[in-house]
Amino acid sequence: MPAHPSTSAIRVLTGSYTPDSGGEGPGIAALLLDPATGRTTYDDQVRPLPVSGASFLAAHPSLDVVYSTNEAETGTVSAVARDGDGTLSPLGDPVSSGGANPCHLTVHPGGEWLLTANYGSDTAPGSVAVHRLAADGRLLEPTDLVVHQGSGPVTGRQEGSHAHQVLPDPAGRFVLVTDLGADAVFTYRLSTVTGTLERVAVNPVRAGSGPRHLAFAPGGDLVFSADELSSTVTCHRYDATDGTLTALSSAPATTAADVVNQPGGIVASPCGRFVWVTNRGADTVAAFRLDGTTLEPLGEVPAGGSWPRGLALTGGHLLVANQHSGTLAALRVLDDGTLGAPHPPLSAPSVVCALPL
Template sequence: MSASIGNEELLFYVGTYASEEDEGIRLCGLDPKTGTLRLIHGTSGIKNPSFLVLNQNASRLYAASEQSEGAVVSYEVDPESGKLKQLNSLPTQGADPCHLSLSSDGSLLAANYSSGHVGRFALDEQGALSETTALVQHIGQGFRQDRQEAAHAHSVVPGEDGKFVYVSDLGLDQIVYYRVEDGKLTTQGEVKLPPGAGPRHFVIHPNGQHAYGINELNNTITVYAYNPVQGHLEILQHIATIPEDFVGESYPADVHLSADGRYLYGSNRGHDSIVRFAVDPAAGTLSQPEWTGTGGKWPRNFAVLEDFAIVANQFTDNVVLFRRDPATGSLTETGMELAIKQPSCVEPVRSTK
């Protein structure tokens, strides 16, 4: 799909918590000249499409249906209108899938939070879901009985070449990494986080030497040395996502890097902010935190573009736009937002020009 619908409009999809009758997936537009946002259209027929991922040329979209009997759904994207046509769906064979990713090896990966399952799905020539090629079950418990009574796979992220897959397990305080062999997932190693950390989301730096994980339960980001050849991770730094003087409860959620790798961003639910860090280009470590209020409550997910950031505030039913300074990484309010019920994911249509 073209990255614009007239007037060079930037497009993005928003996933939500919704009933099958509601338009749970919304296509939205952003005018980069004026900062104006608009709702273009919506797609119904899927319950709780809480996480979305587009393929590289934005011709296919995949959605997680987060429920006790989880499913993933594939859609064809109309290249002119951006409207979605369902191709098919498959059960995840787990409970509450909350994160999806596409691998360069041509597969879709899914993390099931409540059951601790991680699945790998082959895709056919049309980009539809073909079959489940791998299903692994995490077992165990962590430090906190209220949140870590069992394994909770919260995200699944492939390495750039698709040879390794990294699963952040909030319940086990581990990032478990797998080797992909003949479509199966074979354990390659694991990194143990401090007790009660609760790893949630994970991102690999474009330099291929560092990675970053955001930890939901102890309000930190962990910096890793990353070995793309053997897949190994080594902890280099833990840094707080919230100010030292904040006394309320807060739970980090999402983490993203700027495209140039100079800045890293994390969302804080409770503190209701986006924190920006400067990335040391050689060491990969983080410094100079700067916080920006999200204009709502419970920023579950967000997207970082060159000149903008788009934040989904789940509890205040709004998606808020911020201007981003590419030179400093700083975010500033624009006053622009969209009313969308229980937004949970922002998936931009990246330009393929």
């Protein structure tokens, strides 16, 4: 490894479950991706930061600050500063997420608010928290906590609400929250003065589908969902004037038979023509082409490991975080939307997400 990364290398942070959160990973680690070859290596100049239960990472839009969920029954979130050489250090102490098992977070486009989705537990419903951010990105006081209600027909997974992702729409007007337990996508308006959420719509989805994550098409008029419990991918029309969704088409996430499959991460291409989703169970990444509003399967390739969870697009590659095998794989994206075979994957114990910087 050279003393300094190549100027063409892409910096990537990975999040993993740590020993105190049921995994074997280091927390947050720094990697380098060579976009010419798809080879990933650890950045030897940056020590991992032992953030407990770092199951999802999000970057501040204008500061060298990254935020991490600390997934646990008593949930917290952390802010992490990045120096010019990539060095990671805590930025203040972790703060309460207001709920159980925070699993996703994002910074509102203006950079002043952190929004966190708490999955919940058997005794605590899913919820969404808002925290004010200081000028340096430090986490300040919570300003709102919205608790979801709802259930679905899938025994053992939908007895109560489970917020799974919080995502501002492309215009920054509304915030969408998927709820796997309630079979719904909730739409909120965030007050950028008070940091409070106003519910403006509840969008029911197909019963038993369990929406996990969303990905917007570039124009913002279409949004795709990875449906964890029905093992499908769905294309929805998004109305940016009122924050409502209308399902248009759906396709199986995998063609694998005799396997219990749960889609995980989902990504839409910058051109808006392709969608990719990870399949936990089939252990593949599936590609789809959008024909109008119809999802057409393009096939699927091995994920480079077992239980592919997180998915990120950068440098012409999809980065796949394979949780159970503890491997990070880079799949080259071809011009027709199909995927090439992975470069030999990198050992990354209990890895669950990847964040290109």
